[in-house]
Amino acid sequence: MEIARQDSVDQLERFRSLFEHIDDAILDCTPEGTIVGWNPGAERLLGYSAEEAIGRSIMFLVPLDRQGELESALQILREGGRIEPIETERIRKDGSRIQVSVRPSRIDDRDGTLVGFSGILRDVTERKQVEEALRREVAEREKTEQALRRYQAMIDSAGEAILGIDPDGLIHSWNPGAERIYGYSAQEMVGRNVSHLAPPSKQAEVDEIRARILSGQPARNLETVRQHKDGRLVEISLTVSPVFDELGRVVGNTSLAIDIGARQEAERRWRSVVENAPDIILVADRQHRIRFINKTEHGEPPEALIGMDIFAYIPPEHQDMVRQKVESVFRTGQPVSYETRAVDLEGRQLGWYASRVGPVKRGAEIDAVIMIATNITERKNAERELKRSRSKLRSLSARLQSAQEKERLRIARELHDELGQVLTALKIDLAWLEDRTEEGAQLDRIAAMARLVDTTIGTVRRIATSLRPQLLDDLGPSAAIDWLTQEVCSRSGLHYRFRSNLGEERFEGERGLALFRICQEALTNIVRHAGATRVEVELERQGSQVTLRITDDGRGISEEQATGSESLGLLGLQERVLMLDGSVEIEGWADRGSRITARFPFNPSDTSGAEGFRA
Structure with missing residues (x-):
């Protein structure tokens, strides 16, 4: 009995020694979580002395976001379960967080009744840092390997020849682009000197490039030639860059060659075309x-x-x-x-x-x-000559039209003054005879002669009016064009509408007559070719411009008809407008009619001149 008691005392002493000297923190607490045991390891790990910690709730060491985790663990222990070590965080006296591995356990008396909990805390910060560093190293290695794979894929898919060369000029890598440009496979070229690719005339160039590389200087965009496996020369643009180790020493170089043969040939053809271009x-x-x-x-x-x-x-x-x-x-x-x-x-x-x-x-x-x-000097000279020629032709046309109008006026006056007076005198004589003749055949004959004279007078008036409408001189273009529209439409069965804001304002000289003739030509063209049922004529003055617009609902004039050489009437119409510094626009829509718009400049200060308006 005494021996058993002594063994228990010795064992308890060993546990106390272990409790005092172990590096890990050991905490004991009541079932309610009040700290009752706190070893020196706990003081070293968490910063609190035993006097500061004993009697306080275990929760004062646990961050708020971790307290639910501890409550769950203690509840499992209360229910008789076991808890594997938990990696979590605790709060040190200085407020910092420390990463720990916690192994909580249940303390029972001899009867198996829960009397408290015990927890062993081990600092895993250094291990975590090592693990994090290892994780970063693994991630970085994976990233590097991915980059190397991408780089290798780029090299393999590149159209350029990319070579890896050691300091002695021996090739240690050869991509598919090099095989396409030079004709050699990697098996044929790896281990051979890069000078094998240079023709005899370029061997000195290879030595110069090697010397430049060994001095740490690159050679960029050198246009040169190398020899294909089949013996032909390949035109390339060559860039060679040195490769350095961590100490800055040259340990090799990378050669990149672009086949510029096609480009050079294209440039030669382009230059030939350009140099011989007119x-x-x-x-x-x-x-x-x-x-x-x-x-x-x-x-x-x-x-x-x-x-x-x-x-x-x-x-x-x-x-x-x-x-x-x-x-x-x-x-x-x-x-x-x-x-x-x-x-x-x-x-x-x-x-x-x-x-x-x-x-x-x-x-x-x-x-x-x-x-x-x-x-385009010749073209410009020709245009200038053509312009002068057109000006002369227009001037000649103007003189011809002026001569025609003068002749029309002369004929109209002679018809009115000479033939009109004769017919009037004849009518007076017939009236005298009629008064002195008895009824009978002779009186009927005189009456018939009088009717014939009346018809002839009407015909003379109509001819004189068509040659030169007196309304144009007496009442101005608005009244004359209104009369013309009515005359043409009544003879051809067209419905019409005439609108004007000119009132009794008049053009004198060429402008008024030009307006009348343009309208006359347009209406004649509509009657002959348009197949229209309705015509609208508008005469409008806006500020310094007068506009004549003739619209019909006929079949519509085409662009070819409007500008064709056979449309002599329309060509004459356009010439009349251009001679007076005006503009004309001819529009047509298939089966929806046509519109002719003529515009003339008008200076209000010219109302008293021969070429302007007169009130």
Whole structure:
């Protein structure tokens, strides 16, 4: 009995020694959670002395967001369950959080009754940091491996030849692009010297590149040639970059070659086309400096113009317009066209050019414009001659029309003054005879003669009016055109409407007569060709402009009919308008009619002149 008691005392002493000297924190608490045991390890881990901790609730060490976790664990222990170690957090005396592994357990008396809980806390901060560092290292390694796989996939799918070369010039990597450009497989080239790809004439170049690389300097965009497996030369653009180790030492290089044979051939063809083009083709940068020009037309070599400002060859009166056009291309990327004169550096006129300007892009940016200038001096001269010829023809036409109108006026006056007076005298004589003749055959004959004279007088009046309507001179164009519309429509069975805001204002001279003749020609054309049932004529003055508008509901005139050489009436109508500095518009809609609109300038100050209105 005494021996058993001594064994219990020794065991208790060992437990106390373990409790006092273990590095882990050991906490004991009542079933209600009041701390009753606190070892030195707990003081080292959590910062509180035994005097500060014993008697307080275990919850003062637990963060609010972790208290539910501890309550659940204690409830499991109360119900007789077991709890595996939990990795959680506790609060130190200084307020910081510490990551711990907690192993809670239940304390029972000899009867198995719950008398408290015990918990062993171990600091796992360092382990967690190691785990986090390891996790980051694994993630970084995976990221690096993914990047390497992407990089290798890019190398394998690249159209360029990409080689890895060691400091001695031996190839250690060879992508499919290299096989396409040089013809050799990776098995054939890995381990061989890169100089194997260079023809004899380029061996010195290989040595120069190697020396440059060993000095740490890259060789960029070198246009050169290398030898294909089949012996032909391949034109390439070569970039070689040194590869450094962590100490900054050159441990090899990467070679990237682009096959530019097709580009070079395209450039040669393009240059041949450009140099032999009939037009001047130039490229200008954002500062308007010439970077390329294929030729000149006045003796200077093209090279002499490189770097010159394009505006040095444009006369001052055209520079603002050209500048706006060029800047528009830089701003919007949309091509523009314009015509301008060109001058030499002394300001002498060189001729006319039609220019088309478009953008030159580098990537998404516009860094230059291309100009194509066509010499149109001969065309301009021809246009000027044609304009003079048209002016002469128009002047001749005006004189002819004036002569026609004068002749019409003369004939109308002679019909009125001469033939009209004779017919009037004859009618008077017949009336005298009628008064002195008895009834009978002779009286009937005289009456018939009188009726014939009346008919002849009416015919003479109608002919005289058609030659020169007296209404035009007496009451002005509004009344004359109203009468004309009524006459034409009544003879042809057309319904009509006439509207005018001119009142009794009159044109004198050519303008009033031109309005009348234009309306006459338009109405005649409608009657002959339109198949219309209704006509509307409008005469309107708005400010300094007079508008004559004739609309019908016929079959509609086509553009070809309006401008065709066979439409002589419409051509004459247009000429009359143009001679008076007016404009004419002819519109037609299939089966919906046509509209002719003539507009004349009108200066209110001319109301007393021969060419203006008269009240």
